[in-house]
Amino acid sequence: MPNTKKYFTVGPTEIFPQIYEYIQTAREEKIFSISHRSREFSEIYRNADNYLRKLLNIPANFHIAFLSSATECMERVIENTVEKESFHIINGFFARRFREISEQCSKQTNEYKVNLHKKFEPSEIDIPDTAELITITHNDTSSGHAIEMPQIKTIKEKYPNIPIALDATTSVPYYGIDFNLIDTAFFSVQKGFGMPPGLGVIIFKDTLVEKSKYLSDKNFNRGTFFNFERLKDNALKLQTTVTPNIPAIFILSKLSELLFNYGIDTIRKETELKAGLIYDTFKKSGYLKPYIGSEENCSKTTIVAVSGKDVDELTKYLNLNGFEISKGYREKKDDQIRIANFPTQSILATEELCKLFLNFGK
Amino acid sequence: MPNTKKYFTVGPTEIFPQIYEYIQTAREEKIFSISHRSREFSEIYRNADNYLRKLLNIPANFHIAFLSSATECMERVIENTVEKESFHIINGFFARRFREISEQCSKQTNEYKVNLHKKFEPSEIDIPDTAELITITHNDTSSGHAIEMPQIKTIKEKYPNIPIALDATTSVPYYGIDFNLIDTAFFSVQKGFGMPPGLGVIIFKDTLVEKSKYLSDKNFNRGTFFNFERLKDNALKLQTTVTPNIPAIFILSKLSELLFNYGIDTIRKETELKAGLIYDTFKKSGYLKPYIGSEENCSKTTIVAVSGKDVDELTKYLNLNGFEISKGYREKKDDQIRIANFPTQSILATEELCKLFLNFGK
Secondary structure (H helix, E strand, O other): OOOOOEEEOOOOOOOOOHHHHHHHHHHHHOHHHOOOOOHHHHHHHHHHHHHHHHHHOOOOOEEEEEEOOHHHHHHHHHHHHOOOEEEEEEOOHHHHHHHHHHHHOOOEEEEEEOOOOOOOOHHHOOOOOOOOOEEEEOEEOOOOEEOOHHHHHHHHHHOOOOOEEEEOOOOOOOOOOOOOOOOEEEEEOOOOOOOOOOOEEEEEEHHHHHHHHHHHHOOOOOOHHHOHHHHHHHHHOOOOOOOOOHHHHHHHHHHHHHHHHHOHHHHHHHHHHHHHHHHHHHHHHOOEEEOOOOHHHEOOOEEEEEEOOOHHHHHHHHHHOOEEEEEOOHHHOOOEEEEEOOOOOOHHHHHHHHHHHHHOOO | OOOOOEEEOOOOOOOOOHHHHHHHHHHHHOHHHOOOOOHHHHHHHHHHHHHHHHHHOOOOOEEEEEEOOHHHHHHHHHHHHOOOEEEEEEOOHHHHHHHHHHHHOOOEEEEEEOOOOOOOOHHHOOOOOOOOOEEEEOEEOOOOEEOOHHHHHHHHHHOOOOOEEEEOOOOOOOOOOOOOOOOEEEEEOOOOOOOOOOOEEEEEEHHHHHHHHHHHHOOOOOOHHHOHHHHHHHHHOOOOOOOOOHHHHHHHHHHHHHHHHHOHHHHHHHHHHHHHHHHHHHHHHOOEEEOOOOHHHEOOOEEEEEEOOOHHHHHHHHHHOOEEEEEOOHHHOOOEEEEEOOOOOOHHHHHHHHHHHHHOOO
């Protein structure tokens, strides 16, 4: 029996149906058999690079390379940019993962823990001079806490000489990135890009390659075939350092083109319209309340609510009515829900979901 | 215009057409939207684990986990099993890559360079007592040099206490692995499994987890979320440490079942029949000669020949006739060819290819 559920899970999530057309094209052109050293593959890389740059406003002094997951991207960022010490702004579990990974790479770490219940005040953050990297989670998928670019600007202005790594996993394409403020950003494709999982995209500034070389000279393990110098050298040739996930890069290349032509402004308007519907529904529901205290930092893409009603019963009810959402992350699973608001969640389906929230228990 | 070429490239290569049926199933069941923490995904993992064990004879004291490429597997093996020193048996460029990766992880390395032009004599190898790992490339894709299990047994008997890591990238499923002789093996799926690229499979013995823990206690970077302890803990729950390439794991699960039901004996007989055709064709051709000197070590799965005729012209001729093969690796590209002989290269197509070799230049 076909699965007709609508996925509002925070990723993996609903995918673009166009993906199956792209797979049909790949079948006809035998894309899944071509060599990753072939001209054909470089053309796919070129198209992905080109449309990602246009869609996300990525400047020429940044390189775009492919890894396997956002978590691997975190690891490669730490290995290539930190000798001794990193600093982490913690607005959820995924932000904490970045710190954890730095520690696993034997680095010293410090953090600023964001109070999720009040407005985020970046000017309050004190970062030691010895920090070589600041990590920021643009939109933490676990908490639904989003940090907007003006807040990142405040940090950059206070610490102009410390590179910033931005985990943009569930923020792009909706949340814009000002690449003048950051040095590297990365995301996985099973969120805002509405793809099946299995690909990480890392975007890094040319200047970070120097740090990577320095670490190599000092005999650090900077991630073998996945170090920034090698990623850059290959990216310049529109190649990957190892045999990559060609199906995913092919699909991403097609989808970035699709999204760019659809228009980032339209994507943003639709995202805001749907986010408005969802937050309004929380107010009307009487039992759902945004988890994040400050409206400014309430995510538009992964919306988290504390539920006054039983979460198990709620998700079962939604399931019976053809909808799948995410529960709260880990220990929050019994009293929170998380709702995806990516380009693949349609306005119509969002309206249906909102009605179900209001009808639940009636 | 559809691409109707037959791929005899050494990977990425011809894929199983069944893959498109599996994608259709995935579409109906919305597999690409399910959570990697869901029961559905664990069932996919269970099926992949189950049929890989049956197909490749993997014992219960080995864990099966998923990474993104064979190169990443090399990195994770070194990070989790070597504190100071590794030893590498070099029978081609990919064997050399393993050593290179160990060096990039700041380890001391030594090697035994196999003479590709005579019979491989493993009893000649001297390995320092200080080596913590021996790496062996089962079938080197660059040279077409295969090391058979009895030869690995000789090494194991001489050095029973040094763990062995086996790069099985282009050897499985044809070449059997005796898991009593080795401690970890890995492969990527775009070779003998006839899949699109983007997934590495790592199989490791429970005992290696102890070494990984030891290295962690000593503050080594053992590969963050991809360390053996974490991979094991998650594998036991039929989960992955991070969001994985679910499409590839789903396809692998289906394909392993297909190959197991087809029968490993049949796969082996067909592989040998086709290898026989190809090597016979070399003899008859008058211009193609196996690169590997000893018949015992001549690969059955990635067959490499030195060409007395112009390789560019030969591959162009094959292309015009609908066939794609690989040229020699790197600097060998002008005078060698490489021919895949995986389960996805059919007997009929192999016969056609052999005829073309004989007709070339006539």
